[in-house]
Amino acid sequence: MRNTNTGLPFPWRVRIVLGMLGALALILVGQLINLQVVHQNFLNTQGDARALRKEVIPAHRGMIVDRNGEPLAISAPVETLWAEPQILSEYPDRWADLATALETPADVLAQRIKLNATKEFMYLRRQMTPNDAAKVVALGIPGVYSRKEYRRFYPAAEVTSHVVGFTDVDGKGQEGLELAYDSWLEGVPGLKDVLRDRLGRNIKDLKLVKQARPGKDLVLSIDLRLQYLAYQALKGVVAENGAKAGTMVVLDAKTGEVLAMVNQPAYNPNNRVDVSSSSLRNRAITDMYEPGSTMKALTVSSALMNHVITPDTKIDTTPGRLRITYKTISDHRNYGVLDITGIITKSSNVGASKISMMLPEGALWQTFHSFGLGQNPQTGFPGEQPGELPFYKPTQVLQLATMSYGYGLTVTPLQLARAYVPFANGGKLFPVSMVKRANPVEPTQVVTPEVAHDVLKMLETVTESGGTATRAQVPGYHLAGKTGTVHKVGPNGYEANNYFSVFTGIAPASDPRLVAAIIIDDPSSGEYFGGAVAAPVFGRFIAGAMRLLNIPPDDLEGLIKLQGKKS
Numbered sequence: 001m002r003n004t005n006t007g008l009p010f011p012w013r014v015r016i017v018l019g020m021l022g023a024l025a026l027i028l029v030g031q032l033i034n035l036q037v038v039h040q041n042f043l044n045t046q047g048d049a050r051a052l053r054k055e056v057i058p059a060h061r062g063m064i065v066d067r068n069g070e071p072l073a074i075s076a077p078v079e080t081l082w083a084e085p086q087i088l089s090e091y092p093d094r095w096a097d098l099a100t101a102l103e104t105p106a107d108v109l110a111q112r113i114k115l116n117a118t119k120e121f122m123y124l125r126r127q128m129t130p131n132d133a134a135k136v137v138a139l140g141i142p143g144v145y146s147r148k149e150y151r152r153f154y155p156a157a158e159v160t161s162h163v164v165g166f167t168d169v170d171g172k173g174q175e176g177l178e179l180a181y182d183s184w185l186e187g188v189p190g191l192k193d194v195l196r197d198r199l200g201r202n203i204k205d206l207k208l209v210k211q212a213r214p215g216k217d218l219v220l221s222i223d224l225r226l227q228y229l230a231y232q233a234l235k236g237v238v239a240e241n242g243a244k245a246g247t248m249v250v251l252d253a254k255t256g257e258v259l260a261m262v263n264q265p266a267y268n269p270n271n272r273v274d275v276s277s278s279s280l281r282n283r284a285i286t287d288m289y290e291p292g293s294t295m296k297a298l299t300v301s302s303a304l305m306n307h308v309i310t311p312d313t314k315i316d317t318t319p320g321r322l323r324i325t326y327k328t329i330s331d332h333r334n335y336g337v338l339d340i341t342g343i344i345t346k347s348s349n350v351g352a353s354k355i356s357m358m359l360p361e362g363a364l365w366q367t368f369h370s371f372g373l374g375q376n377p378q379t380g381f382p383g384e385q386p387g388e389l390p391f392y393k394p395t396q397v398l399q400l401a402t403m404s405y406g407y408g409l410t411v412t413p414l415q416l417a418r419a420y421v422p423f424a425n426g427g428k429l430f431p432v433s434m435v436k437r438a439n440p441v442e443p444t445q446v447v448t449p450e451v452a453h454d455v456l457k458m459l460e461t462v463t464e465s466g467g468t469a470t471r472a473q474v475p476g477y478h479l480a481g482k483t484g485t486v487h488k489v490g491p492n493g494y495e496a497n498n499y500f501s502v503f504t505g506i507a508p509a510s511d512p513r514l515v516a517a518i519i520i521d522d523p524s525s526g527e528y529f530g531g532a533v534a535a536p537v538f539g540r541f542i543a544g545a546m547r548l549l550n551i552p553p554d555d556l557e558g559l560i561k562l563q564g565k566k567s
Contacts, residue, residue, distance in 0.1 A: 052193060054209065059187025060150045061171055062215030064164055064178070066224040067257075067436045072164050073178065075150035075171075079133030081124035085116040087143030094141045098124075101136045126169055127151045152178075156224060158266040159231045162282040163222060163434065166269040175280060177218065177434065180380045187215040219436045221257035225548050226250060226541075230260040233540035234518070238264045241523035241533050243501075247283040248519075248537060249417040250545075253512040256421060256430025257437060258379075258414075261285075286383040288410035289519055292484025292530070293347045294504045295368070295406035297455055298419065299355055300340055302367035304451045308358040311340050311454050317350040324398045329353050344458040345467050347483060349405045356404035361394045364403060370429070370446045371419040373411055377432050387411040406484055417517035420504045423459060423480070424512030427452035456480055460509045463535075472505060472535035474543045476553030480512075481505035481538065483530035488522065498522050503534035507542045510554040514545060 064073035081102070088095075095113065099106040102125055116122045124136075124144065133146045152167045154160065165176020173182035190212030230248050238246040243264075250260035265279040281287065303309045320334030335346050343351035356364055368374070374389025388410045392399040402408045411419070414432060422429050428443035447455075459480035463469045468483045484502030487494040501520040506512045518534040527533055546553075 052195060054191055054193060056147075057190030057192055057210075057212040058147075058149050059189050059212040060214050061152065061167070061187055062185040062217045064185070064218045064220065066220055066222045066227070067259075068223065068225075069219075070224045071155050072160050072220065072222070072224070074153050074155070076153050077130065078127040078149055078151045079130050079146045080126045080149045081128060081133055081136055081144065081146055083113075083122045083124055083145070084143040085113055085119050085122050088141070089113055089117040089143075091142050094139075097139055098136070098141050098144060101139060152269075154269045156227070157270055158268045159228055159262070160222065160224070161267050161269045162263045162280075162284070163220070163227075163261050164269070166272065175382070176282065177220070177381070179382050181218050185215045185218055188213040221252075221259065221433055221436045222261070223259045226260040226545055227262065229541050229544040229548070230516075231262040231266075233537045233544075234262050235264055235266075236540070237533065237537045238520065240525065241501075241520065241527065242525045243520045243523045243533075245278075245283060245521040246519065246537075247287070247413045248516060248541070249284045249413045250514055250516045250541070251417050251421055251432065253421055253424035253506065253515050255437065255440070256418065256432050256443070258432060258434045259514070261414075261434075282381065282383075283519075284413040285377070285379065285381050286385055286412070288385050288387050288412055289500055289502075290407050290409065290486045290489075291411050291416055292406040292486035292500070292502050293349070293352075294416060294420075294482045294484040294502055294517075295404065295409075296344060296347065296352045297423065297459060297482050297504075298368055298371055299352050299364065299404040300344060300458065301423075301447050301451055301455055302359060302364050303340075303355045304454060305367065305447055306359055306363050308360075309340055309355060311458070313340055314338070315340070315343060315348075315351045315354050317343075317348050317354075320350065322350045322353055322401075324353070324401055327398055327402075329401060341458045341461055344455075344482065345461040347462075347468050352404040353401035356400050357397065362391070364400060365389065365391050367446075368403075368409070370444075371422065372415055372429060373409065373419060375415075377412070377414055377418065379414070379432055379434050381434065384414075385412050387415055406486065413517045413519050416502075416504060416519075417515055420482075420506060420515050420517070422446050423452050423456045424506045424515050425452070456506065456509065456512075459506065463505075468529070468531040469503060469505075469535040469538075471531060472503065472539040472542075474507075474539055474546065476555050477507060477542065477546060478509035478555045479505060479507050479538075479542065480509040481535070483535060485528065485530045499528040501528055501530045501533035503530050503538055505535075505538040505542070507538075507546070508551060508554045513549065513551060514542070516541065 060075040065071055095110050096106050099109040137146045165178040166174055167178050168174050173179035191209040234246050234248045246264045248262050252259050261284045263283045267275045267279045314337050316337045317335050320331040322329045329349050331348050331350050335348055338351055368389055374387055376386040399408050418432050426449040427445055427447040429446045430443045461467050462481050463472045463479045469481050482504050486500040488498040503518045505516045507514050516538055518537045520533050523533045
């Protein structure tokens, strides 16, 4: 049947369809208004959350250099591979390719991806070379990315390891000056907004949020040339004498700055796979030793300053033994009557003990303390020790006597070297520093220039014929120093056959530039006296150091005699 008014069949159906289309159009317009006006901010936020990311801009750590600008620690650019497990877990067919590229067992990688499947970040491999990382990224595996980082590298390796220390994989200082100056060296990472696609790939850098700030450089007082010389000399003597360990500190006689500091055993900070805890210690600062006969120079200084002796005073050491309470103090042999120089030259325990008994109450302790013993050196180095300087009463005659020749107190090698600086510069004690000083510091006058000069002349006889350290001699140079041989302490007291061999040296004696302290731990090849084991380290070092520093010979007569013998 046909509608006679319109001529169209079923007009009501047309109206229904048109009404539905109109309603649909209204719904679409309403939804557009809802999305574009009502929920615009929400949708923008959700879109940005899926496409915008804040990306860290790495900042490199400051360099560590020696006093002449030679690099000791630098940060090299590397790449770190990481993944978004939520994306990567959707492509299990690519896991095998990724495992092969990373040289990782496929089952291990698969397990890690599954465990982190709900997370947005996972490290794949840290600190790869840029070329190796680029090869992995080139595989185009969804959810796998690379980002720039920095890896610490130490050009001098084990030669400076105990001074410089090292950082962990995240660039945080863990040992040495890397730890002590971590906040100074550490850079501040930056931040930027980036646009990423559905697979997490960066499409565009949008905005710099925060500029990266690199760490500040650190200039050490160390002279790398002298550091190498000291390392070679110490390592050679430790090996030749079958010693357990050794340490050496070299100071600038005119400033107190540390010019070299080495230890054995050492380690390579660039490869710490098999490093032992004992090789990590900077023994020069953290370990304490009884200094032995090296303290006799300080004992004589105390007596000269207190006017109880003069350089010409005679001390009878006969018969080479001295009984005090329950202990007999002995010399190597009976030296008879010695002047003060002779006590230093021959290293007489009896002579030093008798001098200590002549001193006023507390005078010996006061002298040792004024030379920096029993006090923290305040270098800022992690784990530095102050040593032990007991105060003995006048009634403790035995303790005072043994203290006069270096028993009953402990020092670090750094303290021992510092204690000899006043003999090299007219009686001034400087604060020690492992960082190069921009300006001079004010020293403390601990003994008079006359006393410092007198003791230096006495110490010079130790390295000459008849002294205990002739193996420290260097042709063409007058050297000064003092030996020490110390019994090690064991579980039952002092060990009869285990020693520390000690030597402190000053060069050249006519115008001192360098002061050094050497301690060799338990030499086992037969010789153990300080003059036979520790003194040769000083001689080998000084022979090279004088040339490097362009210090002219001050013993031309001795050099001419040596050349005459060779010809």
